[in-house]
Amino acid sequence: MPDFNDLTLLPFCAGLTLIGLIGSWFAWRRRGAAAGTRGVAWSLLPVSLYLTGLLELVWDVVRSAVSWVTHLIFSPTVWAGVALFGVSVVLYVVSGFARSRRGDTPREPKKQKQPKPAGELTTTGPAPASAAPAKAAKPKTKGGQQDSSEFDEIEDILKRHGIN
Incomplete structure (x- = not known):
């Protein structure tokens, strides 16, 4: 130019x-x-x-940009670099899929959880009521239905709110 x-x-x-x-x-x-x-x-x-004096600066920037673009478009070595970049991206993505399908990811051994007695304090606090051992079966009446006492109604309300 x-x-x-x-x-x-x-x-x-x-x-x-x-x-x-x-x-x-x-x-x-x-x-x-x-x-x-x-x-x-x-x-x-x-x-x-x-x-x-900004016109000279603008002229130099435009001239440099045009030179870079023409070098990018007409240089076979630049296109070889672009092709290698594309191949590396494709290989990286394919290796990620292959790793997830084959299971090459290193896995840590699973820790066995030991049951804790109900009511024992831990670093996170007491165990929730849902983690407590199951209660004994409720007595049933002659017709196979539960007793309809006030305690059953209260228990139903607590269950609806997630409190056991």
Whole structure:
């Protein structure tokens, strides 16, 4: 790409600003003051970029980006690297599936839980009531149904709330 110096950039920026100001004047007449003012704002940008030195910076960034993209597109070594990257990703994913299907994951031996007596205090607190040993079977009446006493009703309420 050609390298521009100050003598080339100044007329270019002045020309862009002049064309923009002429367009802004027409926009002001046809669409109103808001459109014209916005056009003047955009028209002043090329000269302001030149005067602050940012135009050279923008030019260098664009030139470097274009050089990088052309190198990326037309270089066979870059495409070989992209292909190898893709192969490595595919192999990694396939190895994850193979490991999960075959069971290659190292497993820790299962610890045998020893039953704790009901009511014993542990580091986490007392065992919940549901972990207590099962209660004796309730006596049944002649018809095979349970006694309908107040205690049975209270017990049903507690069971509904998850309290045994």
